[in-house]
Amino acid sequence: MTPSPPPPPVIRPLWVALGFVLTGLGFVGLILPGLPGTVWFVLAAGAFARGNPKWEAWLLSRPVVGGLVRDFREGRGMPLRAKWLACTCIALAVAWSLTRIPVLAGQVAWVLVALAGILYITLWIPTRRP
Incomplete structure (x- = not known):
């Protein structure tokens, strides 16, 4: 696969700014259950790679x-323990917030979104064994 050409110099600062926003969301996702942090960090690394590889290297150097x-x-993939933790956090977050959705159709939709997330984690993300 050939790498994509670098973006014009005018757009690079926008990619870097987007990378910082996504990195912030990633750190919030590490703290809050139900918000996946890894997805935001992967997107941030992609944005930094397009804007300034120095910031991508900085992100990749974080422990x-x-x-x-x-x-x-x-x-x-993910370690089995991380998969269990992610699925449990999704289930708990949905169970906690379900009573706050007043419409039955909204509750059903919310449960379906949670099930889709759990299925994605369990079926499509490989399990990394130690």
């Missing part, structure tokens, strides 16, 4: 974050 992004890029 926890860098490993998550590298594992995703190399197709290694």
Whole structure:
């Protein structure tokens, strides 16, 4: 696969700004259950790669974050414990917030979104064994 050409110099600062926003969302996702942090970090690394490779290298050098992004890029998947934790957090977040949705159709849609996330994690993301 050939790498895409670099964006015009005028757009690069926008990619870097987007990378910082996505990195912030990633850190919030590490703290809050129900918000996946890894997805945001992977997107941030992609944005930084288009804007300024120095910031991509900075993100990849972070102790926890860098490993998550590298594992995703190399197709290694998630450890089994992380999969259990992610699925449990999704289930707990949905169960906690379900009573706050007043319409039955909204509740059903919310449960379906949660089930789709759990199915994605369990079926499509490879399990990395120690």
